[in-house]
Amino acid sequence: AQTVTQSQPEMSVQEAETVTLSCTYDTSESDYYLFWYKQPPSRQMILVIRQEAYKQQNATENRFSVNFQKAAKSFSLKISDSQLGDAAMYFCAYVFGLDSGYALNFGKGTSLLVTP
Amino acid sequence: EAQVTQNPRYLITVTGKKLTVTCSQNMNHEYMSWYRQDPGLGLRQIYYSMNVEVTDKGDVPEGYKVSRKEKRNFPLILESPSPNQTSLYFCASSWSGQNTGELFFGEGSRLTVL
Numbered sequence: 001a002q003t004v005t006q007s008q009p010e011m012s013v014q015e016a017e018t019v020t021l022s023c024t025y026d027t028s029e030s031d032y033y034l035f036w037y038k039q040p041p042s043r044q045m046i047l048v049i050r051q052e053a054y055k056q057q058n059a060t061e062n063r064f065s066v067n068f069q070k071a072a073k074s075f076s077l078k079i080s081d082s083q084l085g086d087a088a089m090y091f092c093a094y095v096f097g098l099d100s101g102y103a104l105n106f107g108k109g110t111s112l113l114v115t116p
Numbered sequence: 117e118a119q120v121t122q123n124p125r126y127l128i129t130v131t132g133k134k135l136t137v138t139c140s141q142n143m144n145h146e147y148m149s150w151y152r153q154d155p156g157l158g159l160r161q162i163y164y165s166m167n168v169e170v171t172d173k174g175d176v177p178e179g180y181k182v183s184r185k186e187k188r189n190f191p192l193i194l195e196s197p198s199p200n201q202t203s204l205y206f207c208a209s210s211w212s213g214q215n216t217g218e219l220f221f222g223e224g225s226r227l228t229v230l
Binding site for chain 2: 004035042043044045046047050091103104106107108109
């Protein structure tokens with residue numbers, strides 16, 4: 001089975017510090033897409049960052065960046081200069097191909113607490 | 117404003133009473149999907165639709181039905197709800213079935229079945 005694993009159920013970071021959330025996945029495909037989604041207390045799912053597997057360069061979006069290690073099937077999210085508004089549940093997701101309806105397969109999430 | 121709209125946002129119902137959760141998107145997206153979110157399980161896909169009149173099962177379709185008669189609407193139907201369908205439901209859409217771009221989510225519908 002193709003799965004996404006987030007090994008850290010909870011993480012904590014101080015404001016202005018840097019935190020890294022880990023994600024590993026299992027796939028037999030060579031071309032795919034990876035995502036990090038943020039779910040704040042409002043429950044809205046918000047796309048944070050996207051990575052195409054065929055691109056070797058790591059994606060970045062302002063304070064958010066990823067460390068994509070294709071051979072290791074690892075896709076970690078780094079949040080720099082953490083802010084109180086970053087507190088949320090973070091989900092790593094992988095998109096399957098046609099046979100799976102292009103479903104996003106989500107990890108179980110990491111709850112990030114940001115302390116002043 | 118581009119958005120995915122779900123209704124109702126909150127619903128408490130009783131076992132066996134049919135209900136429908138509506139989903140509408142105003143972005144002309146081809147692909148639409150329903151997920152349920154449960155503690156410790158993340159989000160799991162229920163059904164998806166590649167385009168009008170094209171629907172298929174996701175990972176957890178039992179107890180649910182969908183229809184896609186119009187491009188913008190993708191309602192989720194629970195013919196005979198049971199307590200194990202108590203969950204947070206998300207509708208989502210994207211430009212194409214390949215889903216290589218951003219998946220736009222609705223705000224979620226919290227359903228409780230007593």
